[in-house]
Amino acid sequence: MVSGAAGLALPVAGCGAGRDRWNEAVAETWAALSAGASLGELVRYATLAANSHNTQPWRFSATENAVTIMPDLSRRTPVVDPDDHHLFVSLGCAAENLSIAAEARGRRATVTVDAAGDGRVAIALEPAPAAETPLFVAIPERQCTRSDYDGRAVPADDLAKLEEAARVDGVDVVMIADPARMVAVLDYVVAGNTRQVEDPAFVAELTEWLRFNAGQAAETRDGLYTAASGNPTTPAWLGRLVFPWVFSAGSENDRYRRQIRSSSGIAVFVARAEGKAGWVAAGRSYQRFALQATALGIRNAFVNQPVEVPAVRAEFAAWLGLGRRPDLVVRFGYAPPMPKSLRRPVADVMA
Numbered sequence: 527m528v529s530g531a532a533g534l535a536l537p538v539a540g541c542g543a544g545r546d547r548w549n550e551a552v553a554e555t556w557a558a559l560s561a562g563a564s565l566g567e568l569v570r571y572a573t574l575a576a577n578s579h580n581t582q583p584w585r586f587s588a589t590e591n592a593v594t595i596m597p598d599l600s601r602r603t604p605v606v607d608p609d610d611h612h613l614f615v616s617l618g619c620a621a622e623n624l625s626i627a628a629e630a631r632g633r634r635a636t637v638t639v640d641a642a643g644d645g646r647v648a649i650a651l652e653p654a655p656a657a658e659t660p661l662f663v664a665i666p667e668r669q670c671t672r673s674d675y676d677g678r679a680v681p682a683d684d685l686a687k688l689e690e691a692a693r694v695d696g697v698d699v700v701m702i703a704d705p706a707r708m709v710a711v712l713d714y715v716v717a718g719n720t721r722q723v724e725d726p727a728f729v730a731e732l733t734e735w736l737r738f739n740a741g742q743a744a745e746t747r748d749g750l751y752t753a754a755s756g757n758p759t760t761p762a763w764l765g766r767l768v769f770p771w772v773f774s775a776g777s778e779n780d781r782y783r784r785q786i787r788s789s790s791g792i793a794v795f796v797a798r799a800e801g802k803a804g805w806v807a808a809g810r811s812y813q814r815f816a817l818q819a820t821a822l823g824i825r826n827a828f829v830n831q832p833v834e835v836p837a838v839r840a841e842f843a844a845w846l847g848l849g850r851r852p853d854l855v856v857r858f859g860y861a862p863p864m865p866k867s868l869r870r871p872v873a874d875v876m877a
């Protein structure tokens with residue numbers, strides 16, 4: 527069950543011109559894929575993937591039979607993601623969207639990662655019967671929903687569908703629905719979040735990527751629009767000035783306590799191989815999970831603090847007992863949609 531139609535995202539309040547430009551950009555970004563989709567249209571669908579801080583750290587090149595996704599290192603976030611883990615996960619999310627969209631338009635996709643080189647992801651396309659799957663239909667509906675959820679449990683059948691959808695070679699998904707284990711994850715989220723919020727470099731980097739009002743979000747078409755996370759909008763200059771002062775570990779931790787306690791469960795994605803190929807695989811698995819969740823009317827959002835702070839990550843890995851680096855932590859459950867985030871136009875991401 528998917529609520530709403532492509533492009534019919536929630537309108538946001540705000541001053542007239544900025545809000546109008548934002549609404550137009552949302553409609554353009556999230557429009558449904560046309561019937562005879564060109565490679566450019568497939569690239570647009572790839573960019574609708576989840577990506578860290580919405581930096582959209584990718585550049586695309588396309589030939590008749592292949593699309594290549596290259597890392598755009600000018601869009602790194604070196605404080606929160608010093609080894610580019612999240613950047614390569616983001617490329618994996620985009621590769622999965624592109625593969626699913628290509629399949630819907632009669633092209634079978636094979637994904638390979640240049641792990642020994644710069645980590646670019648090549649997607650070879652060959653003719654195949656067209657298949658519009660529920661995951662394809664969910665691409666323009668998916669979002670990271672960073673609100674409180676309503677606490678309802680996800681039925682066992684649907685949990686099984688999420689696990690099945692997320693199955694990608696080389697990635698394990700640990701599903702956690704037991705309340706005591708969810709509280710244990712919450713403790714790692716709070717430990718990681720406290721260190722991040724108290725680190726001025728982390729706050730400065732985050733502030734750079736925040737978009738404080740609809741007009742600013744529509745102008746850059748990247749970054750984290752405050753309204754999409756349920757936060758107030760302000761003039762950009764004021765937001766940049768005030769945010770570092772009002773962003774506090776106490777209130778953020780309270781927000782995460784509410785958010786995790788109101789979620790139905792948590793999924794942890796763990797690639798078997800550490801390095802670019804494993805990180806891309808983790809992104810592909812997450813994107814499939816998120817699309818299947820969307821198709822079932824289930825929301826999700828990342829709570830990645832336990833994997834972002836190295837000291838906390840080591841403890842979290844030991845708690846999970848897998849002997850490997852955990853890649854992504856995602857909560858899921860039920861909630862109304864939030865305003866969408868934007869993407870840059872395809873012309874801006876073609877190499």
Ligand SMILES: Cc1cc2nc3c(=O)[nH]c(=O)nc-3n(C[C@H](O)[C@H](O)[C@H](O)COP(=O)(O)O)c2cc1C
Pocket residue numbers: 574575576577578579580611612613615616619668669670671672749750827828829830831866867
């Ligand atoms: C590797 C990765 C890490 C992310 N980490 C977080 C996170 O810790 N907290 C969060 O709220 N969102 C996180 N996100 C979600 C992105 O911010 C989100 O995908 C982006 O802003 C675009 O929004 P959308 O997914 O709703 O289209 C992450 C996404 C990826 C792919």
